[in-house]
Amino acid sequence: MSASDDVVIVYVPRDSAAKSVGADAVAAGIAAAADRPVHVVRNGSRGMLWLEPMVEVSTPAGRVAYGPVAPHDVEGLIAAGMLDGAEHPLRLGPTEEIAWLRDQTRVTFARVGVVDPLSAEDYAAHGGLAGLRRALSLTPAEVVAEVTESGLRGRGGAGFPAGIKWKTVLGAESELKFVCCNADEGDSGTFADRMLMEGDPFTLIEGMTIAAWAVGASEGYIYVRSEYPDAVDTLRAAIDTARAHGWLGKRVLDHDFSFDLFVRVGGGAYICGEETSMLDSLEGKRGMVRAKPPIPALEGLFGKPTVVNNVLTLGSVPMILADGAEAFAAHGVGRSRGTQVFQLGGNIAQGGIVETAFGITLGELVDGYGGGTRSGRPVRAVQVGGPLGAYLPTSQFDLPMDYEAFAAAGAMVGHGGVVVFDDTVDMAGQARFAMEFCAAESCGKCTPCRVGAVRGVEVIDRIVAGENRSANLKLLNDLCHLMTEGSLCAMGGLTPMPVKSALAHFPGDFGTTTEEKR
Amino acid sequence: MPILHAVMEDMGYVDPAAIPILAEELNLSRADVHGVVTFYHDFRQTPPGRTTVRICRAEACQAVGGRTLEERAKTRLGVGFGETTDDGAVSLEQVFCFGNCAIGPTVQVDERLYGRVSPEQLDHLLEVTA
Incomplete structure (x- = not known):
């Protein structure tokens, strides 16, 4: 093999879901057992969580995936020639050609699992910063208009148009404004925020910086739940790197624009995912819900005009600015534009991240992508949208995933979490x-x-x-x-x-x- | 809250005796600080066991046997959620979601997360900690 002398790049996810099923031991095992120099990159997860830990090997023909790899499989895989992309019962083929992944439309999650989450060079090489550079060449009002035209709606659950919220903050008179990212993803069955923060943190940082430019904010906070320690560590490291590269700080990308960003950790209270409660918590108080009005866009953090958006909302912004509003709005149906990051969880055979345009039916997600239950028993009920979302029977599997269709059926899309139960559920x-x-x-x-x-x-x-x-x-x-x-x-x-x-x-x-x- | 998290990290709990000191330093009333400490599940006011076992109780984990794990842990340890075994070895806590919903049920032992936990694996995890 000619490649034998070169260093082989091997990817083992650092995502906390992958780690919960042994990714750290697999990574260590590969480094120890390899018969030639290897460079192990700890990437984010591709989102095929039933295949975790999923190992990828860089070959001349592209990245080849193996999974699920248990620590005790490593020696056999190396012996079978995994480092050359050789055959093995665990070989899944070229990663990009795995049907489950290939059929998706990865927009917000385009880089997750592909790049080294903490490598600024990787980020820039994969299209990072293009959105921010374009935004800085526009006026704030033009950026707001672009986001409004894209039809982007809040991905946290309520589905409020992001552009309208930003316009309100832009129009508010104040010396000090804030951008706050709601990363208190407490809904059961949702993990997309976590995977984006762990797998591509710079996207969120870039999205928040664009938001800050658009509304005239100088300071931002990411409120992360304490149940996500890996996301907290990854974000903090990424923010330090972004500062060192001049992507944050006094002069962002050498423009006359200053923005800095801080991570705050929650205290294990679900209610702090509610935006006004989160603001109280950020102020160091009990996370009590505030009566609205006043809306946070006018009187938010410390009484100042504040943009509060979810991780996926802000994470979609760089792409909208980079490729234009039209490209984003081309996806989806009705008033639900763009892609949604659906998360399949619970009793499901093939759980994970499915990013696709709005309009896919519930049945296509659960039976198609999900492959039915993990237990092999019939699906009885599906809860969509977290602990506050409706339970739906299989007779409603033809329901399209879009905000209005779900509301009409007495349910909600929420944050896009889908939790499956088999027929043993009470x-x-x-x-x-x-x-x-x-x-x-x-x-x-x-x-x-x-x-x-x-x-x-x-x-x-x-x-x-x-x-x-x-x-x-x-x-x-x-x-x-x-x-x-x-x-x-x-x-x-x-x-x-x-x-x-x-x-x-x-x-x-x-x-x-x-x-x-x- | 960053201060309270730091206290938790150093001491493992927020000693009620620390509340007046924090209040004084932050120019807040003791009631304010007490209010914050008691609002958030993360801030405990008693020393934790040597090991903390957290079990996810949210819907996605329930769908794959989380409730069996809850009962099994309570029975084996002889404590309920929020309690510590008499010998101070293990504190048992409930958590609503670790974001590991596709490969539950999920259990956390100190800082380490475990997915797809079977009842047998739970027994093993509890034995190692005991």
Whole structure:
């Protein structure tokens, strides 16, 4: 082999999901067992999480993937000629040709898994900074217009048009403005924010810098949940590198524009993913939800005009500026433009990141990409949009993933998380859990949420026990209505969504009563 | 909060005796600092066990047997969530989501995350810590 004398580049993800199934040991094993010089790059994950740890080897014909590689497989792989891309039962073929990955439209996640997350050179070589350079050649108002035209909507769940939010902040008079990134991704079944921060942190930094230029902000904060220590470390290291390269600081890319960025770590409170609660937490207070108005765009962090956007929203901005609004808006359907990063989790055979245009159906995601359940049993229910999202039965698998279609079906796309359950799931138990979770995580400011959730658990228990069932079902409906209409924020306002959808689609799980049996 | 995280890192918990000192330094009332400490799940006010085991209780992990792990850990350790074994060896805590939802159920032992944890592997993890 002619390549034998050269250093072989091997990629083993540093993503915390890959590490949770042994990527560190695999990386160490390869370095120790290799029969020639190897350079192990710890990249992000390609998002095919059921194949983790997935090892890639750089060959003259491109990168070749192997997975899932357990630490004890390493010696056999090396002996079989993995470093030359040779055959092996674990060989998956050229990475780019794996159908699951090939059929996606990677925009926000274009670099994740491809580059070394902390290499500034890699970032620039893969199209990084093109968006920021273009933005700095435009006026702030032009940048805002571009983002508005792209149709980008907040990826955190609410789906508010990003351009309109930015325009409000741009128009606000203030010496000091902020850009805050909401990286308190607490929804179960969502992990795209984490994978972007761990796999391509410079994209987020670039997106925030563009936002700062567009609205006239000089300071930014990334609020990361404490459950993501690897993301925190990666971001901090990337910010240091960005400062050293002049991508952040007094003169960004040698322009008359100053912007600096800091990471703040949350305290394990789910509610801090709500934007006003996050702002209170950033100010060092209890993460209590604020009443709106005033909106954060006018009175946000420390009372100053503030852009608050989710990781994926800000992470989509560099591409929009680099390739233009039209390229982004060309993807998607109706008022849901661009791509969405869907996350398949729970009881799923092939879980991971599916970035594709809006409009794909739920069934295509779960049965197509996901390959059904991991347990091999039939799918019974799917929860879309996190703990506050609706439970849907398989009869709704033809529902297209777009904000409006989901809202019309009494559900929400949210942050794009899809959690699959097989036929062993007890939906009354899941409904009870939704209330229990709300009771544990409520900030306590408003009564419908703080007290309603506790009462909700009690009422569901009574219904399942068959106690005064009709009356209690009516009570639960009343309670859900009150929480929906009377809560300050989405925590109390949306907790009824999983409860009511479970009740509507799976009434049999809530027991039957003597009244009904007659 | 960065200060409280630093205290947690150094001491493992926020000693209630530290609250007046922090309040004085930050020019806040003791109630303000106490309020913040008690609001966030991360800040505990008692010393933790030598090892902390965290189990994910969120929906994605429930879908793949997370609830079995919860019960098994509680039974084996003889403590509930938020408690520490009598010998001070292990603190058991609940977490809602580590963002490892495609390859759950997920358990964290101190700083190390484990995915696809089977009941047998949980037993093994608990044995090593005990």
